[in-house]
Amino acid sequence: MRKYYICPDGQNQEITECIKEGGCRMPERCLNRHTLTALGVQREKDLNNLVTTTTELLPGTRQAYLKLTKEYAEDPTMLVFLLLGLAMHSNLEKRGGTDQTIVEERLTEDGISGQFDIYEVENDVATLADYKSSGSYMVSKALGVVKEKVIDPTGAVYKTSRKDPNNPDKYLYQKGDPKMVDKFAIDPNKADKLEWTLQLNDYRIKVEKTGLPVHKLQIIAIVRDGGTYLAKNRGLEKNSYIIPIPILPDETVKTYFQTKRTALLHAVQTGEMPPVCSMSERWDDRRCEKFCPVNIHCDHHAKLTEREK
Numbered sequence: 001m002r003k004y005y006i007c008p009d010g011q012n013q014e015i016t017e018c019i020k021e022g023g024c025r026m027p028e029r030c031l032n033r034h035t036l037t038a039l040g041v042q043r044e045k046d047l048n049n050l051v052t053t054t055t056e057l058l059p060g061t062r063q064a065y066l067k068l069t070k071e072y073a074e075d076p077t078m079l080v081f082l083l084l085g086l087a088m089h090s091n092l093e094k095r096g097g098t099d100q101t102i103v104e105e106r107l108t109e110d111g112i113s114g115q116f117d118i119y120e121v122e123n124d125v126a127t128l129a130d131y132k133s134s135g136s137y138m139v140s141k142a143l144g145v146v147k148e149k150v151i152d153p154t155g156a157v158y159k160t161s162r163k164d165p166n167n168p169d170k171y172l173y174q175k176g177d178p179k180m181v182d183k184f185a186i187d188p189n190k191a192d193k194l195e196w197t198l199q200l201n202d203y204r205i206k207v208e209k210t211g212l213p214v215h216k217l218q219i220i221a222i223v224r225d226g227g228t229y230l231a232k233n234r235g236l237e238k239n240s241y242i243i244p245i246p247i248l249p250d251e252t253v254k255t256y257f258q259t260k261r262t263a264l265l266h267a268v269q270t271g272e273m274p275p276v277c278s279m280s281e282r283w284d285d286r287r288c289e290k291f292c293p294v295n296i297h298c299d300h301h302a303k304l305t306e307r308e309k
Ligand code: SF4
Pocket: 060, 062, 063, 066, 276, 277, 281, 282, 287, 288, 289, 292, 294, 295, 298, 299, 300, 301
């Protein structure tokens, strides 16, 4: 359970204290009290009667277990994008559904509860979609953006020569050579979007169980750092993208989620620490280093930190 906020000086402050009037321990609040209060709202989970959620089962079981059983801290300024999601959801709720559109429906199946964002039928095609507010790294990977060097179409040439810093006998390019520039393309075969694919397919199965057809799945990705140099350097020129998600066989999806659910329930019931999250679950350790709020409770993260010293 998230119990603390990490203040700008790196110290923790209990959320219940932080959101009280005068409860900020710094000279100035990092976010206003209203935002900090909204971000602090969490649903209490009954661990003896655990209903797992689709999103909870996507990362590694160790991370899910630690989030359920340990107190942890997060930087509220890094959580603020959650509010964008909430604002988007409440707008959808206000708009409500029409005959052809269903928004924000929570469905539970085999002990796993999941809430999709939007189900829409147009021209007899039923699309199930979910909004994601993600960094350019994630969106670029999910789209399958690939970068290649091509000759500058403007015909520009290098004005000076440059040697290879690793091999002084070799030139990277010489004066007068055609200038090479980055070109981005989308290669669907390189797209890495497994977690989103599993999540949307789980929602699809739940929706189909109610009798509604689903023909297409998509993620509407909002690029958090859209428009920045970093995002452009990852091949993203727009601030939002529709990312098509493949339909997986039902059995693959059900087996994945039930296996993860059983492992999580076992860990919660016995108190046994689950194995280290798999390489793909921990995003080649990137998640451990920067995006796992419970990493202080995990010996794998401790080993990574030790290795860096
Ligand atoms: S630090 Fe890495 S291995 Fe440990 S729980 Fe977090 S994601 Fe999993």
